Amino acid sequence: MDVLLTSSAFAITLILLPLTAGMLCFLWPAIARILGIVTTAAGVFAVAGLGWQLQLNGTFHHPIGGWGAPLGIDLYADGLSLLMLGMTALVALAVSIYSSGYFTSRDDEIRFWPIWLLLLGALNALFLAADIFNLYVTLELMGLGAVALAALSGGKQAIAGAMRYLLATLLGSMCYLLGVALLYHSFGSVDIATLAVRIDSSPAVWAALGLIIAGLALKTALFPLHFWLPPAHASAPAPVSALLSALVVKASFYILLRLWLSIFSPQGVGDGVNTLLGLLGGIAVIWGSVQALRQTRLKLLIAYSTVAQIGYLFLAFPLAAASGGLAWNAVAYLALSHALAKAAMFLSAGNLLRYGGHDRIADLDRVAQRLPLTAGAFALAGVSIMGLPPSGGFIGKWLLLKAALDQGNWAIIVVLLLGGLLAAAYIFKVLGNIFTQASHPHEPSMVPARMEWAALLLASGAILLSFMASPIFELINIGDVFITTGVKS
Amino acid sequence: MNWDSWIPLLVVASSLLPGLIIFSLPEDKIRLRTTLNLAGALVKLVLVIWMLWGVYNGRHFETRLPLLPDLELVLRAGPLSLFFVSLSTLLWLVTTIYAIGYLEGSPHRSRFFGFFSLCVTATVGVALSGNLITFLIFYELLTLSTYPLLVHRGTEEARHAGKTYLRYTIFGGALLLLGTVWLYSLTGTLEFTPRGFLNGIDAQHYPALVMIFILLIGGLGVKAALFPLHGWLPKAMVAPAPVSALLHAVAVVKAGAFGIVRVVYDVFGVEFAAGLGVTTPLAWLAAFTIIYGSLRAIYQDDLKRRLAFSTISQVSYITLGVAIAGPIAAIGGVVHLVHQGLMKITLFFCAGNLAETLGIHKVSEMNGVGRRMPWTMAAFTVGAFGMIGAPPVAGFISKWYLGLGALDVGQGWVLVILAGSSLLNAIYFLPILHAAWFKEQQGPWPDEHHFDHKETAWALLLPPVITALMALAAGLLASLPFSPLEWAKLISIREFYQP
Numbered sequence: 001m002d003v004l005l006t007s008s009a010f011a012i013t014l015i016l017l018p019l020t021a022g023m024l025c026f027l028w029p030a031i032a033r034i035l036g037i038v039t040t041a042a043g044v045f046a047v048a049g050l051g052w053q054l055q056l057n058g059t060f061h062h063p064i065g066g067w068g069a070p071l072g073i074d075l076y077a078d079g080l081s082l083l084m085l086g087m088t089a090l091v092a093l094a095v096s097i098y099s100s101g102y103f104t105s106r107d108d109e110i111r112f113w114p115i116w117l118l119l120l121g122a123l124n125a126l127f128l129a130a131d132i133f134n135l136y137v138t139l140e141l142m143g144l145g146a147v148a149l150a151a152l153s154g155g156k157q158a159i160a161g162a163m164r165y166l167l168a169t170l171l172g173s174m175c176y177l178l179g180v181a182l183l184y185h186s187f188g189s190v191d192i193a194t195l196a197v198r199i200d201s202s203p204a205v206w207a208a209l210g211l212i213i214a215g216l217a218l219k220t221a222l223f224p225l226h227f228w229l230p231p232a233h234a235s236a237p238a239p240v241s242a243l244l245s246a247l248v249v250k251a252s253f254y255i256l257l258r259l260w261l262s263i264f265s266p267q268g269v270g271d272g273v274n275t276l277l278g279l280l281g282g283i284a285v286i287w288g289s290v291q292a293l294r295q296t297r298l299k300l301l302i303a304y305s306t307v308a309q310i311g312y313l314f315l316a317f318p319l320a321a322a323s324g325g326l327a328w329n330a331v332a333y334l335a336l337s338h339a340l341a342k343a344a345m346f347l348s349a350g351n352l353l354r355y356g357g358h359d360r361i362a363d364l365d366r367v368a369q370r371l372p373l374t375a376g377a378f379a380l381a382g383v384s385i386m387g388l389p390p391s392g393g394f395i396g397k398w399l400l401l402k403a404a405l406d407q408g409n410w411a412i413i414v415v416l417l418l419g420g421l422l423a424a425a426y427i428f429k430v431l432g433n434i435f436t437q438a439s440h441p442h443e444p445s446m447v448p449a450r451m452e453w454a455a456l457l458l459a460s461g462a463i464l465l466s467f468m469a470s471p472i473f474e475l476i477n478i479g480d481v482f483i484t485t486g487v488k489s
Numbered sequence: 490m491n492w493d494s495w496i497p498l499l500v501v502a503s504s505l506l507p508g509l510i511i512f513s514l515p516e517d518k519i520r521l522r523t524t525l526n527l528a529g530a531l532v533k534l535v536l537v538i539w540m541l542w543g544v545y546n547g548r549h550f551e552t553r554l555p556l557l558p559d560l561e562l563v564l565r566a567g568p569l570s571l572f573f574v575s576l577s578t579l580l581w582l583v584t585t586i587y588a589i590g591y592l593e594g595s596p597h598r599s600r601f602f603g604f605f606s607l608c609v610t611a612t613v614g615v616a617l618s619g620n621l622i623t624f625l626i627f628y629e630l631l632t633l634s635t636y637p638l639l640v641h642r643g644t645e646e647a648r649h650a651g652k653t654y655l656r657y658t659i660f661g662g663a664l665l666l667l668g669t670v671w672l673y674s675l676t677g678t679l680e681f682t683p684r685g686f687l688n689g690i691d692a693q694h695y696p697a698l699v700m701i702f703i704l705l706i707g708g709l710g711v712k713a714a715l716f717p718l719h720g721w722l723p724k725a726m727v728a729p730a731p732v733s734a735l736l737h738a739v740a741v742v743k744a745g746a747f748g749i750v751r752v753v754y755d756v757f758g759v760e761f762a763a764g765l766g767v768t769t770p771l772a773w774l775a776a777f778t779i780i781y782g783s784l785r786a787i788y789q790d791d792l793k794r795r796l797a798f799s800t801i802s803q804v805s806y807i808t809l810g811v812a813i814a815g816p817i818a819a820i821g822g823v824v825h826l827v828h829q830g831l832m833k834i835t836l837f838f839c840a841g842n843l844a845e846t847l848g849i850h851k852v853s854e855m856n857g858v859g860r861r862m863p864w865t866m867a868a869f870t871v872g873a874f875g876m877i878g879a880p881p882v883a884g885f886i887s888k889w890y891l892g893l894g895a896l897d898v899g900q901g902w903v904l905v906i907l908a909g910s911s912l913l914n915a916i917y918f919l920p921i922l923h924a925a926w927f928k929e930q931q932g933p934w935p936d937e938h939h940f941d942h943k944e945t946a947w948a949l950l951l952p953p954v955i956t957a958l959m960a961l962a963a964g965l966l967a968s969l970p971f972s973p974l975e976w977a978k979l980i981s982i983r984e985f986y987q988p
Contacts, residue, residue, distance in 0.1 A: 372600070376512075383633065388662070389626035395557065398622075398670065405674040417663045424659045432648055435640040466626075467562075470555040 007060035010050040014124040022117030032113035059479035076130035078479030101448035119145035133190040143169035161231035168228035175215025182208035219252035223284035233303040238350020246343035274317040281314025282415040289422035298359035328482035330399035337392025341384040344459035348378040365436040373452040380459035382427035392465025497564035503533040508606025530582040563619030573616035588731035590948025607634035612740040621679040657721040665708025685758020712745025716778040726793035730841025738834035746807040772812035778805040783913035816985040818894025824977035828883035831960040835872035838953035848936025857930030868957035873918040883963035
């Protein structure tokens with residue numbers, strides 16, 4: 001029994017289970033739905049188990065097949081990996097439950113479930129990867145799965161959006177791979193821990209850093225490389241939009257953060273780049289929010305909101321140099337709350353779209369009144385996106401604001417406040433439509449209860465996060481991934 | 490097991506839980522909804538009385554929950570908290586009864602009462618907050634839970650008012666957030682402390698502290714309708730009458746004024762704030778708002794709009810009393826928190842009754858209404874005299890202490906403001922009373938409903954009569970123990986004289 005409950009067992013389950021289940025779904029479409037839900041539910045337990053083990057034994061390092069770093073593939077997990085895995089598991093479960101009501105035709109099912117489970121496996125493997133080449137492989141797998149899902153609905157718009165997405169994601173991975181090749185050539189290793197020791201400040205390292213950051217920023221849709229995101233996220237089916245916005249962009253951000261924390265920042269490589277990243281993040285917050293405010297279609301509004309929210313994550317880079325842990329904790333919390341809230345928002349949008357047959361914001365009133373649970377989910381998720389209390393978004397924003405004020409960085413303070421005000425403007429532009437006296441003109445198609453509840457539970461999760469900061473920070477800091485860098489730099 | 494440390498949390502939960510259940514109830518479960526509403530209100534009242542008794546006997550009620558690694562969610566029952574909590578709890582009970590009668594048969598009642606309960610939850614949270622971040626959380630929750638009530642009717646006008654409300658309050662919230670985090674970054678604590686927690690701070694931070702004071706008062710001034718941040722309040726009068734009562738007397742405006750009291754007394758400390766030189770401008774601003782609101786009120790023909798401008802004027806008495814920075818004025822300011830609530834809620838209940846029973850919305854339609862609805866207008870008269878500051882209604886007590894207090898610290902100009910305000914209040918209230926009692930009715934009422942032999946439904950009539958009696962009692966029995974005045978004295982003594 002003890003052998004089964006080790007970190008390695010949980011980690012390997014997290015990777016192999018979705019991959020196997022994905023293949024089974026392909027072979028046996030009749031049970032795809034049930035298999036998908038069972039797999040993602042098991043994923044939640046596996047992450048919980050991994051978290052339990054990490055708390056007992058500290059960080060976890062596992063050479064697959066016993067080969068070890070230079071030759072074999074290693075798995076590694078610390079608090080940061082755990083956070084991303086937990087976030088993925090929660091969103092995955094909710095989206096799977098939602099999808100079981102959303103995709104009803106056999107055609108859709110046979111396309112969606114295998115690709116989605118493959119994507120899930122890739123995500124989990126990415127968060128557990130211990131070397132930069134393995135990160136590349138999982139990143140590419142994830143990107144291809146994401147593009148395929150984005151093209152799922154098959155309409156002209158969807159294909160165009162997915163095509164642009166494909167080009168962006170391939171270009172991004174290519175840049176990243178070039179960076180990896182340069183590092184491997186210079187230091188003879190792709191293992192993160194080894195690189196962290198050997199790295200120095202040579203021109204090759206700077207080139208690698210530039211390529212890696214550019215590639216990952218493109219995949220994370222950091223302004224001005226965000227051009228592919230709104231069409232791809234808005235034209236995909238609702239559960240797919242939720243996955244793309246909540247998880248997929250976070251995965252490339254995770255790689256950037258991981259490499260920054262473990263390899264570049266401790267050796268002082270890349271000073272100055274952090275200011276640039278912060279600047280782009282700040283512009284992203286303002287630009288994305290203004291664009292969101294200008295949209296007339298709900299899904300586009302939510303997609304632009306993602307562009308803005310991604311910006312917040314980059315604001316921490318210039319702050320972290322002086323306040324280390326505080327700013328990174330803020331980022332971790334913002335990423336987690338954004339994942340829950342944004343997934344809930346896209347799922348709600350899917351419900352409104354299903355019920356009313358359109359997502360024109362100005363005409364949403366008739367629909368929103370008939371789906372109180374969905375409207376409630378959107379509202380709760382909106383509270384977190386605006387960063388108003390009580391919500392996870394508020395906690396993240398509070399910490400970021402605190403870090404900015406400690407350093408007197410008024411540019412970031414202004415961006416944080418302005419971003420909140422703009423977010424309130426675009427969220428309430430939607431919410432205002434719930435409270436009208438509009439009559440109901442046509443017979444709607446019904447929305448299954450589990451689709452409403454999936455959205456509502458995710459949104460409630462984003463709210464409840466405001467009361468769970470202390471235990472979550474304790475988990476995140478297993479392995480002190482944030483603190484050590486804070487001290488060194 | 491120490492029950493005392495859970496009671497503040499229970500006070501908050503006693504409206505939160507019924508509210509969440511009510512959201513999920515179908516429209517037609519009227520009896521269950523009413524039961525939940527009243528049960529929540531009564532449980533809260535019992536708990537608050539329990540705390541009052543306990544604090545009087547020297548017990549401590551404090552809930553601490555972890556929020557951030559270095560900050561806690563603190564709910565504490567101090568004298569000032571209890572003062573506001575008692576007011577909100579009592580008036581919530583009355584307003585709930587009124588709202589049940591007022592909304593009978595209208596759509597979306599589950600939604601309404603759900604948010605109604607959330608709104609009171611937020612207010613009680615604001616009252617019991619033991620540090621500034623807890624205050625901020627509940628203050629913002631109040632903004633969010635009031636908005637759906639404001640736009641409840643869903644008309645174009647209501648949605649417009651809702652938008653205006655959000656513009657003001659979300660902006661105010663951002664100011665408050667910035668001020669709070671800045672303060673935390675500077676001092677490393679946010680715990681409300683009698684006489685403030687800034688005494689030991691280095692003098693080089695004084696300019697920053699002045700900025701923080703402006704930010705905090707700016708954020709709170711929006712809800713307290715301090716000039717020039719008052720624009721949302723007159724527009725918000727499109728909301729249903731129980732919501733107006735909530736806005737003007739129980740929750741929103743009061744939360745703003747209460748926050749100002751908190752910031753001046755328990756964050757900066759009144760002496761420290763006076764030393765920074767920030768209280769005098771605040772007093773001027775409050776005085777200006779008092780006169781400005783009254784002047785604007787005179788020209789409003791819409792009854793609820795006139796009352797709204799009257800609120801803008803009256804709530805600034807609280808700010809004025811605090812900003813004068815003397816112990817006796819403090820009594821006047823703090824006690825007005827309760828007095829204004831009792832009087833203004835009476836007036837709004839009456840305005841609602843006139844609108845629901847006779848379709849009267851304008852002052853010019855009120856001729857002879859005293860004979861048709863004598864009880865309602867009697868209550869209205871008590872409220873109006875209280876606003877003017879005529880003895881023996883509660884408003885007189887507030888003004889008396891404000892005036893004495895101003896003289897006590899050598900600020901005689903305040904007397905001019907008080908006298909001017911009383912005069913202006915008389916100018917806009919007395920013609921209403923004259924028209925209602927002494928003029929003849931002109932033609933039929935705009936939209937009359939009949940309730941057998943009564944002037945209006947019981948649920949609508951009882952609440953204003955009760956609150957009018959309470960406003961009278963607060964004035965007549967001001968020297969009894971547990972009267973609002975005695976509590977206000979206790980709070981003032983604690984702020985000014987205790988070490």
